Amino acid sequence: MDTTARKNSLKRFFKKHRRLPSYSEMLHLFGLSSKNAVFKIVQRWIAEGFLKKEGRKLAPTSRFFSLPLLGLVKAGFPILSEEDKKYLTLDDYLIEDPVSSFLLTVSGDSLHEIGIFEGDIVVVERRKNALPGDIVLAEIDREWTLKILRRDRLNNRLYLASANSKYPPFYPQTELTIHGIVKAVIRKLRN
Amino acid sequence: MDTTARKNSLKRFFKKHRRLPSYSEMLHLFGLSSKNAVFKIVQRWIAEGFLKKEGRKLAPTSRFFSLPLLGLVKAGFPILSEEDKKYLTLDDYLIEDPVSSFLLTVSGDSLHEIGIFEGDIVVVERRKNALPGDIVLAEIDREWTLKILRRDRLNNRLYLASANSKYPPFYPQTELTIHGIVKAVIRKLRN
């Protein structure tokens, strides 16, 4: 069992148990018989940034979870040079503040032209303010909706716009309240 | 500090350190002065499925990480009744097999009409076969590209199609190799 295989078995352990194994557990996981062997392996992984330690507490780094992020090069397989390789942890990338975030299933085709389709999932962050151009979860005249926030250049009023030419803009009759802004769009294509 | 506040501080701790705090750490985290108080709180959380325990090892459950998944109801704030509430863990939802998956930044507008834009990130799973209709990472006549796989009804041959009327379909001159299929599309809208 080489280093890569051990790293993968660690990842699978974390995926299954949602925690890192203790040194004694790694012993069996890696097929070793001395805790000190594990100790040395872990130290190497800490040095290369695969794991980290606070005091004597072991934890994964962001690289532990991350997937390689590649760019598409027409000439060949899209792998960047090792030094330029970037890694991305989806959860970190998408969810900044898990406490104030929630997900929303998109219904309707009013945002179709900006690539938000029925059935997509959007990550919404709860907040009261937004900037023109943001896609917002808003309450307009007591009706909840997902639209683009815009500011009318003439009278400086805020209104809601669709991204589908068959829907008109919505100017609030009485009130317009922002409840959250869309931070990300997610679409799953195949199981 | 009530239960919800404590749960949130636990989530923030995990978000920051990528591990659960020990009981002694929770002591300070929750503003308590007896480990036994923490012990009882944790036991309650285990009972309700927020945390779990294997032996004496504490770990978060999937609910710990998950965000509430809501549907948009025009009449009011889009929260489903407690029993119907669904939770989704993004990482679990998007990445089935972390070992064979990677991310790709989309370049070009050839998939624009199916809502995949330049700069979007797609989750690609390495594999050699795909079905017509799948969005594939393919090598066509030694050129790498991201397109829709289709089968010509007349001659039964596979070819690649764009989702943008200004691009023609691509019929392979010599060879067409599938290297992976797109499982999900991700777009980040605002920092």
Place this chain on the structure above:
DNA sequence: TGACAAAGTGAACAATTGTTTACTATACTT
């Protein structure tokens, strides 16, 4: 007001943790 459950305190305990030290086996290099 009194009763009773829920929430927290404080101290003690065995088990397990990560770490250290000393030694052995395996693999590489020149």
Place this chain on the structure above:
DNA sequence: AAGTATAGTAAACAATTGTTCACTTTGTCA
């Protein structure tokens, strides 16, 4: 073949862990 890193074994250790027991405080409701 000799020399030298690298990888693994074995045993011992203090520190910290999760747990238990007995007790006190706080809040709730009849």
